[in-house]
Amino acid sequence: MIHSIRGFNDIYGKESVIFQKLESLLREILKLWNFKEVRLPILEKTELFQRGIGDDTDIVEKEMYTFYDRNGESLTMRPEGTASVVRFLNEHKLYGSDRYLKFFYIGPMFRYERPQKGRLRQFHQAGIEIFGLPHPLAELEGISVLQYILSRIGITDTTFYINSLGCDLCRPGYKEALFSFFDNKEEHLCEDCKRRKIKNPLRLIDCKSTKCQENLEKAPKITDFLCNNCKNHFDELKNLLFLYNISFEENPKIVRGLDYYNRTVFEVHSKSLGAQSALCAGGRYDRLSKDLGGFDLPAFGWAMGIERLISLITDSSDYSEEIDFFVVIIGESAKKEGLTVIDRLRKAGYSVEYDTFFGSVKSQLRRADKLKAKKTIILGEDEIKRGVFILKDMKEGKEEVVEINKLWKGDFVKWSF
RNA sequence: GUGAGCGUAGCUCAGUAGGUUAGAGCACAAGGUUGUGGCCCUUGGGGUCGUGGGUUCGAGUCCCAUCGCUCACCCCA
Numbered sequence: 001m002i003h004s005i006r007g008f009n010d011i012y013g014k015e016s017v018i019f020q021k022l023e024s025l026l027r028e029i030l031k032l033w034n035f036k037e038v039r040l041p042i043l044e045k046t047e048l049f050q051r052g053i054g055d056d057t058d059i060v061e062k063e064m065y066t067f068y069d070r071n072g073e074s075l076t077m078r079p080e081g082t083a084s085v086v087r088f089l090n091e092h093k094l095y096g097s098d099r100y101l102k103f104f105y106i107g108p109m110f111r112y113e114r115p116q117k118g119r120l121r122q123f124h125q126a127g128i129e130i131f132g133l134p135h136p137l138a139e140l141e142g143i144s145v146l147q148y149i150l151s152r153i154g155i156t157d158t159t160f161y162i163n164s165l166g167c168d169l170c171r172p173g174y175k176e177a178l179f180s181f182f183d184n185k186e187e188h189l190c191e192d193c194k195r196r197k198i199k200n201p202l203r204l205i206d207c208k209s210t211k212c213q214e215n216l217e218k219a220p221k222i223t224d225f226l227c228n229n230c231k232n233h234f235d236e237l238k239n240l241l242f243l244y245n246i247s248f249e250e251n252p253k254i255v256r257g258l259d260y261y262n263r264t265v266f267e268v269h270s271k272s273l274g275a276q277s278a279l280c281a282g283g284r285y286d287r288l289s290k291d292l293g294g295f296d297l298p299a300f301g302w303a304m305g306i307e308r309l310i311s312l313i314t315d316s317s318d319y320s321e322e323i324d325f326f327v328v329i330i331g332e333s334a335k336k337e338g339l340t341v342i343d344r345l346r347k348a349g350y351s352v353e354y355d356t357f358f359g360s361v362k363s364q365l366r367r368a369d370k371l372k373a374k375k376t377i378i379l380g381e382d383e384i385k386r387g388v389f390i391l392k393d394m395k396e397g398k399e400e401v402v403e404i405n406k407l408w409k410g411d412f413v414k415w416s417f
Numbered sequence: 418g419u420g421a422g423c424g425u426a427g428c429u430c431a432g433u434a435g436g437u438u439a440g441a442g443c444a445c446a447a448g449g450u451u452g453u454g455g456c457c458c459u460u461g462g463g464g465u466c467g468u469g470g471g472u473u474c475g476a477g478u479c480c481c482a483u484c485g486c487u488c489a490c491c492c493c494a
Contacts, residue, residue, distance in 0.1 A: 006485085058492055062418080080494085109494080114418080116488060125494055256493095267494095278494055305494030330452055363447080365454040373454095380452060394454070 007113075007121025017321075018310050019124075023106055025152060026126050033145040035104040035128055040084045042108065046074040051292055052083030054259025056200055063111040077110040081127045082260070082285070082301055083292070089131060090294030099132040102141070106306070118276030118308050127282075127303035131289070136237035138300040139264050139284065144244050146268070146280060146302060155270070155312050158279060161251035162241075162266045164234040165202070165283075166226050171262075174225035175201050181219055188215055206253045221252040233263055260285040264300065273308055280304035324350040326368035330361055330380035337404070338379045341389070344407055368394065 004010060011019055027037070046066050053060050065077040078084055085103055094101060106126040113119055128145065130138045150158060166174060178201050182189065189197065193207050205216065226234065241248055248266075256265045265283035273279065282302025289297040325345055329338035338354070345352045353371055355364045361378075368376045378390040378399075392399045 003485090063492080111493080113492070114490095115486090116490095119493075123494070127494090258493095275489065276493065281494060303494055308494060326454095328453080360447085361452045362450080362454075367454085369454040376454080378453075382452085390453090392453080397454085399453085 005121070007115040009120060009122070015310065018313060019306070022153070022306065022310065022313075023126075026104075026106065026149065029149050029152060030104045030128065030145065033102065033141060035102045035145070038085060038088060038103045038105050039107070040078075040081070040088055040105060042078055042110075043075050044078055044084055044087065046076040048083050048087055048292070049076055049079060052086065052260060052288060053080065057258060059111065059258070063113055065110045065112055079109055079111045080258070081105050081107070081109065081125060081303060082129060082258075082288070085127075085129045085301075086289050086292055086294065086299070089297075090289060090292065093295075095132065095295050095297055101131040102128065103131075104128045116276070117274040118305070118311065120307060124306035125303045126306060127301060129299060129301035131297045131299045133300070134286065134298040136233055136240055136264070138298070139237050140240040140244065142282065142300050142302055143241065143246060143266070146304075147244075147246050149304075150268070150280075153309065153313065155279075155309070157272055157312075158268050158270045160246070160248045160266065160268050161254050162237075162248045162264070163251055163254040164223060164226060164230060164263050165255065165261055165265055166222055166230045167262050168287075170225050170227035170230055171202075171222075174220065174222050177220045177225065178202070178204060182215070185215055202255045206255050216253070223250070223252055230263055237264060256281065256283060260288040260291070262286055266302070268304075270308075270312060272312060276308065278305075279308050279312070322372035322374060323353050324374055325352045326364075326371060326373035326376045327352060327354040328361060328364040328368065328376055328378045329354060329358055330378070333381050334379045334384050337384055341377065341379065341404070341407060 030037075046064070049064060050060055055061075059079050064079050066074060067076075069075050085105065089095065089101065089103075104127065107124065108122050109125050110122055112121060115121060128142055130142055133141075147160075165171065179197070182193075182197055182201075182204060189204075193204050197204060205219065205222075207216070223234070238248075254265050254267055256267075261283040263284045263286070266281065267278050268280040269277045270279050271277065280302055282300070284298070284300045286298040289295055289299060327338055327342050327345075329335055335358070342352050342354055353367075353373070355367050358364075359367075365376065373394055376392040376394055378392060383389050383404075387405065388401050388403050390399050391402045
């Protein structure tokens with residue numbers, strides 16, 4: 001027996017229904033904020049992610065599904081959505097007609113990681129990207145719609161962490177301060193951090209090892225190093241969040257794992273998620289578009305993990321959907337009429353099921369009950385002779401005799417539910 | 418990539434210090450009503466005990482290997 005690839009799951013049953021409902025809710029809400037959907041390819045040139053996400057990040061270094069196609073070109077199954085959206089935007093030169101653009105996407109992403117709770121190799125993300133707005137109003141747009149989505153789904157018990165990473169002007173000063181702070185503490189650092197210190201000193205800040213935690217208490221904070229513009233931006237954002245009554249917690253340890261962020265970064269965590277507690281994360285990435293060879297466009301965006309979101313939905317309701325009619329067919333001579341009735345009803349807009357094995361009346365009715373049919377039509381040889389069928393209400397248990405002719409007249413109104 | 422725990426029926430699990438034909442509940446099917454569901458009763462189908470090797474008179478049970486799943490580290494949505 002061939003089974004699915006590790007970390008690649010089949011989504012079916014209740015989960016599939018919740019998935020659909022969640023998607024339509026997202027589309028409905030994002031429309032209120034005037035976000036437009038983009039459906040982008042799953043496969044992109046590897047270079048897009050190397051340059052976009054950053055060569056030194058874990059995602060690019062060891063988590064991408066990368067392979068050569070038949071022409072020898074290196075392709076990668078997208079590990080995230082932002083780089084693709086930026087590529088799309090520049091490729092179609094959409095900023096030419098409108099300098100303020102808002103997009104969203106929903107779809108599968110791929111990362112080669114060891115699966116665990118809340119972590120799959122193929123997982124789904126919904127994300128938004130806002131282009132062209134340097135002002136923190138971009139953050140407010142993105143964050144307010146996110147908060148509304150979470151509240152509509154009914155997810156509480158989340159913490160919203162926010163931080164600023166500064167810009168090209170102020171971050172070098174901070175990196176230097178960090179570097180010299182850790183310089184004489186080499187022996188106190190965990191193995192990972194020794195490596196980080198050279199490659200990406202910012203990441204020292206969010207190390208989780210207890211060994212490093214002590215250092216971090218005394219480590220310099222990025223927010224103390226922000227230049228005036230960055231500080232004003234951050235302050236103004238906080239004021240806007242107050243205006244919208246969005247509660248947040250400043251957390252200088254939020255630095256994010258992708259290279260493209262500047263200024264605002266944020267994460268939404270939930271304690272109920274397990275070790276992979278991030279439900280949603282994002283930030284501002286003003287340089288990415290230009291870095292990818294495109295137009296110089298400020299941008300802000302976030303992405304949320306759909307599976308993680310679903311695992312938080314504590315909805316115990318029954319997701320097996322009821323059907324309108326079950327048609328019980330008794331005897332060989334009733335089959336022809338029965339199958340015609342079924343076809344008629346379906347094309348009149350009713351959901352209909354029947355027993356293709358034509359079991360006993362008892363087993364057909366059992367099946368009608370199990371499938372949650374609202375009404376059952378019973379059609380046997382006797383009924384055919386009389387030109388009628390029995391219409392049975394499955395909740396009341398009452399039966400009535402109806403002339404088959406009424407179906408052909410399209411007179412379904414009396415059974416509307 | 419590292420570590421820990423777990424693999425017995427479609428599902429959730431029992432299975433006693435190794436000992437006859439491996440069990441239960443749920444689910445499924447048939448019947449109890451010569452054409453009527455839910456509740457109840459009866460009966461039935463379904464398992465190479467993850468796989469391979471070893472120890473033993475005898476292995477679901479002990480040992481080794483392997484595969485898979487889960488959780489955690491790491492990382493991230």
